[in-house]
Amino acid sequence: MAVEQQAGELAPVMVFALVGALGVGAQWLAWRLRMPAIVLMLLAGLAVGPGLDLFDPARDIGPLMAPMVAIAVAIILFEGGLTLNLQSLRGAAEGVWRLVIIGAPLGWLGSTLALHYAAGLDWPVAAVFGGIMIVTGPTVIAPLLRQARLARRPAQLLQWEAIVNDPVGALAAVLAFEVVLVMAASETAGGAALSMAWGIVVALVLGLGAGWGLVRAFTAGHVPEFMKVPVLFAVLLGVFALSDTVLHESGLLTVTVMGVYMANTDLPSYAELRRFKEHATVLLVSGVFILLAASMNMEALALLDARAAVFVVVTILLVRPITVMVSLVGTKVAMNERLLVAFTGPRGVVLVAVAGLFGERLVALGFEDAARLTPLAFALVAATVVLHGFSLRPLGQLLGLAGQGVPGVIIVGGSQFSASLGKALSELEVPVLISDPNRTHLRTAREAGLRTFFGDILSEAAEHGVEIVNFGRVLAVTDNDAYNTLVATDLAPEFGRENVYQLRRAKEDNARHALPATLGGRKIGGELGYYEIARHMSQGWKVRATKLSDSYTLEDWQRDNPDAVPLAELAAGGGLSFVTRETEAKGGDGTRLVALGPPRDTAD
Template sequence: MAVTPADGALSPVTALALVGVVGVGAQWLAWKLRLPGIVLMLAAGVMIGPVLGWFDPARDIGPLTQPLIALAVAVILFEGGLTLNLRSLSDAALGVRRLVFVGAPLGWLLSTLALRYGAGLSWESAAVFGGIMIVTGPTVIAPLLRQARLARRPAALLQWEAIVNDPIGALAAVLAFEVVLVLNTATTVGSAAGELALGVTVATVTGVAAGYGLARAFRHGQVPEHMKVPVLFVLLVGIFALSDSVLHESGLLAVTIMGLVIANAELPSYEELRRFKEHATILLVSGVFILLAASLDFSALGLLDWRAAIFVAAVVLVARPLTVLAALIGSGIPFREQLLVALTGPRGVVLVAVAGLFGERLVQLGVADAALIGPLAFVLVAATVVLHGFTLGPFAKALGLTAAGTPGVLIVGGSRWTTQLAEALTKAEVPVLIADANRGHLRRAREAGIATFFGDVLSEAAEHRIDFVGYATVIAATDNDAYNTLVATDLAPELGRENVFQVTREKSEHTRHALPPTLGGRAFADGATYREMELRVWQGWQFRLTGLTEEFTLEDWRAKRPEAVLVAILSKSGVLRPVGPEERVEAPPGSRLLALRPEDPAERGAQPPAKRRPAKGGNCRLIEPGGRGTMSTR
């Protein structure tokens, strides 16, 4: 039975439920308030832990705390490795190699010096902790990149560096610890080196073997579809435990390599696996941050003095910038991108977890000042998370390295009416890109100066060349209903189902043609089909923007334009919100209405409109004074 906080300890079930509610709730609140999620999770964990005393992991969960954190970190690193598709490196490949092969050793050296002369630690503690400080924290980088909406290359540099260097940092700490162990015990250098080599070898071999074996089993149908995720998860935990039993922390390397192998195996089920791991990672990041923050001991922080501030400043302003700038010399990466990466180095879960572990082990070996490693790690994480959480977006924007300030619209399908829609959005200063696999369909858009992409929007080429971060809304509007449904279904998990729209399918109201709600996107433009939109444009209808004021409201506009088809609403900040046929429309003063409506004779000098009549068989014949032409709307 659960015990209330006022009576003492919580039951383990209640404690875990509290961790989940507070962690996910903090992320949701951060999204709602447009604040860094990591900052709110850190604050929430400290609040329910050492401040209010509601939750104490050591008291309420007990010995399960550290294993839970270790497994969560393993899953997080595996998910990170699962995103490391080698083909996605493109022009950031050289920079990533430099940050790993040059930046990691240099960062270890400079971090060690910052700890020795800034924090005043002994060489033993500084060398071990300095190795751990190589990591920049994928658990922190991912939410920050999502919030700051960085340009593709600096985002790729930060993401790859964080994921690849995480296990390297843990192994660097293991190496330094083995050296300290040799100096403080009777252990020989040879045995310590042999143990380290064995652990790295086992981690590499097991990671490659597990990744290759799983990919082969999935590809040859040896695992049923409904069991792929459970099999993946069990294998992941088993590989981590096996490698970790040989050399502590080598399991992090094993699961990262396993994820990397699977990411590059071109599995048909890759997207489903990756999305599941992303969802699991969000839950685990929330939980781990709450656990670590709630475990904070204010008395341990009391051991720190003014030198801790010197240490943090030295890491943020000296060690990190020098490491990155030296590693990227001659890489061809523009200096402003180098500067952004150099001044962005948040630390996260792995640093705190591994630092606390090795701090305790060094204290057991007789290194007294190793007791400061845990508190210093927490201070560094808190300082860098808060600093970069609030400054990364503005700093990147000042350097011109963010996606467009106004979220853009990706229109899939080039046609007369989508080009006119794109022109109207461009006039409203909303970034637009039209994608189509038929070059001829993009001719009007190119002539109008609209940005275009020639190719399949679901292809690998599109993933490399289209900066999807800059587009918050997708409108699937080709003349192929099946392809529109495929595009909307594929992109919905990435962009959010509420942001993916498609033209209404022909005969969609018939039962035999109806699709389940899990397929396709939301309808817009009053539920019009592709043919209806194209026909209206050929009949002279136009996309027009109308501003609303206190005197001219949405109701006044509807009364004046009853025949108009409301397509979208633009907020005061320029954010576009397409309107569905059954959606309740709210447009406050200052908003702008984007609608498709018949041409007003007064707007063309009171010239009478041309006679137009639709033809049978799906064609419409446009009859103009002095000439005529035919266009198929199929």
Template sequence: MAVETAAGAMDPVAAVALVGALGVGAQWIAWQLRLPAIVLMLAAGLLVGPVFGLFEPARDIGPFYLPMISIAVAIILFEGGLTLNFHTLRDAATGVKRLVFIGAPLGWLLSTLALRWGAGTSWESAVVFGGIMIVTGPTVIAPLLRTARLARRPAALLQWEAILNDPVGALAAVLALEVVIVLRTSEQLGSAFFSLAVGIAVATALGVVAGYLLSWAFRRAKVPEYMKVPVLFAMVLAVFAVADSILHESGLLAVTVMGVVIANANLAAYEEMRRFKEHATVLLVSGVFILLAASLDFSALAQLTWRSIFFVVVVLSVVRPVTVFLALAFTQLPMREKILVATTGPRGVVLVAVAGLFGERLVELGVRDGALVGPLAFILVAGSVVVHGFTLAPVARFLKVTASRTPGVILVGGSYWTTELAEHLKEAKIPVLITDQNRGHLRRPRELGIDTFFGDVLSEGAELRVDMNGYKIVVAATDNDAYNTLVATDLGPEFGRENVYQLAREKAANARNALPSSLGGRTFAQDATYNELNRLMWSGWTFAVTRLTEEYKLDEWRAQRPEARLLAFIDPAGEIHFVGGEDEVASGPGVRLVSMLPPEEAKKREGRS
């Protein structure tokens, strides 16, 4: 039987499909144009929603869209907790503790004052909304960090603060709302605070117990491999629902704690679970932003005055910087990193969702300007997303706290071939790192001033000591084909499979040794193997970096050097691209070709020079 829809309403299935297409499409376009994805998602939601009226979540999806947002936020926070391994805190631990234990209460106080004297709200609305404003938004921070490529410590500070303060902000708002309820009704103050304390304690305990229970079950093989992710999802939803039924918004705390416990349990299946959750989070973040932007009511924004804009300016330019500088005072953090964190405080999904709900509760309690909380939250999110989306990367580059201005190359395996390649890449201003488990293989690279890492690139030590954000390409080039395949397979999801290469395997052509396409990385250098490349080096082949011009183009270079092996090219912006398979090679002026030349070509080149 067909389901009737209201006049002008969209079919619910089509509505959900539209949300997915807009969210993922906005992220893809942002990646192509190198723009902040959050800004495009916000614009897409506004266009299909209040601007053109094509999509209205409450009408087209129905009453389930708000619970959908709540569940999505819970999953996003759980995935955020999964990324919070205590080992990553090494240098940022003090800063994170201060931002949570000092910054959160201080931010609550300053935000409340900004709302009262800046936006002109009542004290009741200011205290409740001020608590919610502690949240800095992991849904916004994650895409921004991916684009800005910050150095390890400031990135860890922003990530940990955003994820830990999300449930803290929600619970602060619950605390403030309980106080308002006591003042506006006959409820006793003691019982209100008792229920609040019980709710927080139960939520924390639920998160810890569920995390340890799942870790125990996964480690003891009580759950089959193919069911681990479904069981994980089911447990997240169950923990969130149980905690939320005891104290509203405490479910966010429970799932965050659960994620942190699992992240630090050293599970063998941790990486697979985390990557799946990351993929789900990309979909959820985009979907939630589209839904929230599309559900905006312009008539609600009409209630706002110029003081609302003044409030947003005060929050971004005064409240956030003062909060961070006071919280991080007398720490060993460099001033540049303090300035970056102080000027980065975007708000996201949790703030809008919780503010809208609590605003309605305030109106029910007789606080008239509670209706302003939702619109104020939206313009704060929109303003902070746009400002930080466009300024984070430039500010980070100005302060010199990015991982590296030019994306670099990690060469796995120290050999004659990788050392010579690294030397030429370094001369071309491309950051390069050679890793090897044999200290002797790194002796010559160190003599040449090339950055090295002694150890396994897949080890926890490499994760802690090597700033992976500074590198774009990985080349697995050891004399062990199986290890090269392992490195390429493991690092593929992190760097992007299109950016992970390995030397061709010696027995790859043999059907008994052929591997599925899901394993290993891309080959290059005309499918050369380790032994082949090093034989070429010992027989006199050399590396060359050749610049193309208007007069000297790629076709002419190929004609003059028919036997040369093209490895990569460096575009005019200074970014390197390795050439594998049928990849297109840029041929415009300013492009530099990185190649290997046979002895006779090298001699001709020396003669011309």
């Protein structure tokens, strides 16, 4: 017989719908408002939870809460391990290794001391939470870097530190928790050490074995493409549960090791698997954050006293700077770069999720002060995200490490047209990079003084040699329509589909050559393809920028230049937008219109 629903209690289906709507809605609204998504998720969870009392996870979903959070954290940590490609890390700066090898244990120690002496937590609880505090939030730092447009080395240091320390911090917290768990359950230190060692061995064997088995099965074709992701999820959940039966919470170590192993194999489906995992992680991260925020009650919020504020200040102004400055001693990293990295350490959802999971476990073991872990995690995340979200770019500009002006443009394909377009944009102080694997094609761009990259923009060399965070748009304008489509499709998840463009394909209006809407980028250049533009360039056409005003409007320019093709416009406020088939030039006072047009002496 079904249990009657109490007044004010939400049905489980309504709970899942509410969590999904709030989490995804908060992330979309944050994208529209250019704000850190985690701040809006925090506010949404607190509003429907302790604020309006519309949703209480303990009341509305009860025993489902703990396993849901545990599985979500396991998948999040697996995705974090899946980002740790050691081959790519070899090309990173020396400072990244220092921040991991020296910074991680030093940060663990400093965070533990701050938690004990500033926040007043017991040593076992402080050690567990101090481990996960190593993580600087890879899901938070990426949008901050793109918004701030920092110089390559400090951006690389911050980005790689976040990626590598994501699984490292999780492992530190898991190991610390295992020590506490085993010591609490064992009578002797020898028995505790033996149980701990056995759990770690089982976790490593299961993680490496599952990763090896999946890679072999995927590579040999034993699993069809459409089943690879479901099989991956099934194995992931299986080894997580199996490892947990041997030693509680060792499953987190297992799935992290599994992800790291799979990231460092030549798996053909790696990119597709990782991209899907990233999408799943976005949903899980938002869901877990909403659940944990809604679980906060007034009693838990009351635990955020003056000592909590002191802990946050000590962590931001002492622990993080000391960790970074000591780690980078003796490196070639300049002092202004060290200072920027030292005062930039935003924490993310992984911190809150793991803190909520371990906090509940520690309370069950008798550590009453572990109830403060989730409120402290929320306080630290909110403080660091808000602080760095609004201060990173001004601090970077103050230290001479932030890009100026509007986000740059990567033009893929060297030619007279790309050089002319790049020069016109550069004169408007828009950063431009022209890429081509043929050095000869870059000659015109180099002669024009433009920055070039000799190589394939989709290669690993470009990933480590191009300051991607300084660019916001990509134009694929090579003579190969298929390659243009490949570039636009591959870079769309990185830059956003609305920010990747390509030239019109030959015969694209023919149904036999039509492509799905999911492939390629937005079309620029009107109805002109590569060879039509090349013919115009050989006849003396050029890309020019014209300033519009109230006295010389867009209509006046169109009347004077009937054959010209608008390409982009830079608004008076500094916003750059490209003209596509779906959009038209808007003009306006102070707008600079960039267009391809015939020689001046032949223009009407």
